[in-house]
Amino acid sequence: MKTVNNAVCTFCGCLCDDISVDLADDGAVKIRGACANGKGHMEEYDASEASPMIRGRKASWDEAYREAADILSGARSPLFYGLSSTATEAQRKCVALADRLGAVVDTTSSVCHGPTGIAMQTFGEPTCSLGEVMNRADFLLFWGCNPMVAHSRHFTRYSLMPKGRFTPEGRKGRRVVLADIRETPSAKAVDRFLRIEQGRDYEVLTALRALVQGREMTATSVGGVPREELVSLAEEMTRCRYGAAFFGMGLTMTAGKDLNIGQYFSLVRDLNARTRFSVVAMRGHGNVAGADAVLTWQTGYPFAVSLAGGVPVYGPGEFTAVDMLARAEADAALVVASDPRAHFPAKAADYLDSIPHVVVDPNMSLTAAKATVYLPGAQYGVDAEGTYYRMDGVPIRTRAFRERSRPTDEEIFDRLLEEVDR
């Protein structure tokens, strides 16, 4: 038996890099130290050779590359979507292909933290790496997120529990608040739960900003939260030494969207007039932060970018995948390591079915099952090495602990770049 230490779990934005992998001589894999999500992600991936498919039938790699290249280069308005569960090496090549073909590129950000990006572009963003939370934070605020389920090791590795240089007491030395519309499993782990009326986050955040700025509040309650609760929360936040504010799709994808996040960022900025406070988005997919970064350094914009005119053009709402598909504005698609058929509104998903589309994904998915061409690549973090960016932007190189028999996504895009020029 062989053990690989410090393997990196690429499932979610936590990007835990302390995973141990036991490899038995018969090829069995045992994952130690990961959460249930990560364990499934790493153990259940079948690393054996997989055949590409063209319209549901097995095909050779050469045939599949040719077919995929024909579909994409023959399209007048190709849409590239996904990217957040593959390595930056592959993302870079994928954007190069989009630039070459004049495609629209959008990432899963547009259906999760796209509004976070827009708020950052409007207000800036006072942020920090997760280690600063571990080493310094004595106050934590979670808003519209459920780490216990979605980022299972966040509490133990980065935020609630760990002891650091200026936080020798760990959990005991931290005050923790969760704000959400319902008591999720995460509520059990915190000191105080703040129930917000559905869709009223913006009002509650506005009231908190006013209180932090030292203004009087006359309303008896805002967004379902009584005045006294808001006053004491504002006091706690201003009294702490270093606060950290986290948030998830409960804030980005509810009424107000980027305005909610703008208000959240502004609250954190206001708090910095009194104490130190940072904000970190709970990014979902393992490398969605990398997808944002790659698109930004190559095109100037983090998502929803059209390269159709030979220069990058930014257009959330215009070049976002759901909107493009629902308006029937794409005539072919390339879906990379994501499953829009499972997550998009029916109108957009149905339209995707109606156009030729190429899917690059290590795992069979609803989208892959109906792909015109399916290219099963290797799984970064299991049988391929590559770079993933954690939710706070820290880049980590994944380890490969299984023998690789499939091409990596990077190699797939290399081949597609060659094929479209043929």
Place this chain on the structure above:
Amino acid sequence: MNKGTIGITGGRLYDPANGIDGQIRDIWIRDGVVVSESDADKNSAEIIDATGMNVMPGGVDVHSHIAGAKVNHGRKMCPEEHEAHKMDRARGGRSGAGFTVPTTFMTGCMYSEMGYTTVMEAACAPIVARHTHEELEDMPCLDKGILITMGNNEFLFDCISRGELSMARDFVAWTLKASRGYGVKVVNPGGVENWKSSRSNVGNWDQDIGGFDLTPRKVLNALIRSADELGLPHGVHLHGLNLGTTESAEQTLDSIRNSPGRLHLTHLQFMSYGKDKKGRFRSRTEELAAAVNANSNVTFDVGQIVFGPATTMTSDGPFQYNLGTMTGHKWFGGDEENETGGGIVPIRYSRKNKINALQWVTGLELFLLAKDPWRVFLTTDHPNAGPFFCYPQVIRLLMDRGYRNEILDTLPASVRKRSLLKDIEREYTLGEIVTITRAAPARVLGLNKKGHLGVGADGDVAVFHPDDDGTRAPICQGGGSLCKRCMDRPRWVLKAGRVLVKNGFLVDRVDGGTFCVSAESDPSLEPLLREHFEKYYTVAFDNYPVQDCYLPKKEEIPCR
């Protein structure tokens, strides 16, 4: 690299490192490297006729924020400024966007079209160095290196406060290796730590760093000594205390007078201010230039203000917060565990604003009062004081007193009257310009094959026709009709003997290399570091060092 021989003949050569100042000389490049005429295969050589033109080494930028986490946040944060400034994919094969913070391909292309071939990325925290290397790989046509921020590193603070200076030195070597970095960058030592721990700062070199039994002076001195003892090709690269405030000059003068070794002061313009008797903001360029002139261990780059839009981005957390608060603009802040902090605030420098006007005057005074062109380098601290592609305008200001006065006359009268600049007659010669943009920065960086065209040098060459000066329409939005430039449109730019630019436009693209240093540390450091990582980092020790696969064209520069 270009296989075969290329000759650049009949031009006036400016190669100050080899004592050539405009004499007619031929340059021969074989397999990417400058060779003597006798070693050139002249029969099969491709010849560039440079008759009537000025031939010089490719430009070398000692300090520019071009890639990495902070730069990328700057790109992302300001989509509004990209709109009017885009690059078509037809030019150079990849499209791009961005005015003060262009995308990676666009940055490489625009530097190349200005005759530059080497650029040093000015600041990167080691924990995110992998990101910077990825961006550099996507930045063609330039050789690059990375300066690594160490002035607020807590492991280093622990070593220095315990008096274990040899361990501090080992840690410097280890960090450079782990990040595949090139040099030691120090930013507001202790001030960023104080900002993170107690929302404060440090105001002078002897103030306490909270939580550590330490002062900024001890940190700086330990790093200067470490860099010198390791024989790093480039000494400590310092952004000191109180940037942009009336207390900056005093602390800068202290650091110049008391440095125990090689010291490079970066963007000195931002560090040159004091108060007059009425408490008003004034620049202290005369004293600073005198102090630099008197201390041969000290070099500086200017960080010249260019009027128009800019994006401030530094590792100086408290400064960026204060600037955001003062201007009310959007503010990005980023604290990086155990290592550093920083921030980003967009800004616009205006001729009508007295402080901005004074900054502009201060930068030019520093250029013109520094006696030794080998110890002053042209920068705009891109994109902090202005975009790099405005260098040709700065060159014109230095070479043309009439143009300088034309701009000076548009500044607020109070600034003009109190300036030394109005009485300075000096104009830079072309040889001096080539020194401050090529020969001198290459020398201070310890890059022996850059910045000159002697035998063995890299075949990086820029050829300008003097008649082309100022013929290209302004690219910047700030200067408008007041923007005049020279050396803005090279007839040819060669990188390792390969023609990349013809008549001012990119015609070919090559991948550039990345410089790093080969400093070695004592292996006994490793167990201690491992323990430090287990206690205070959220990244495993074994996953931290940048692998060589991130530097496909690595060039290791040996220590002295």
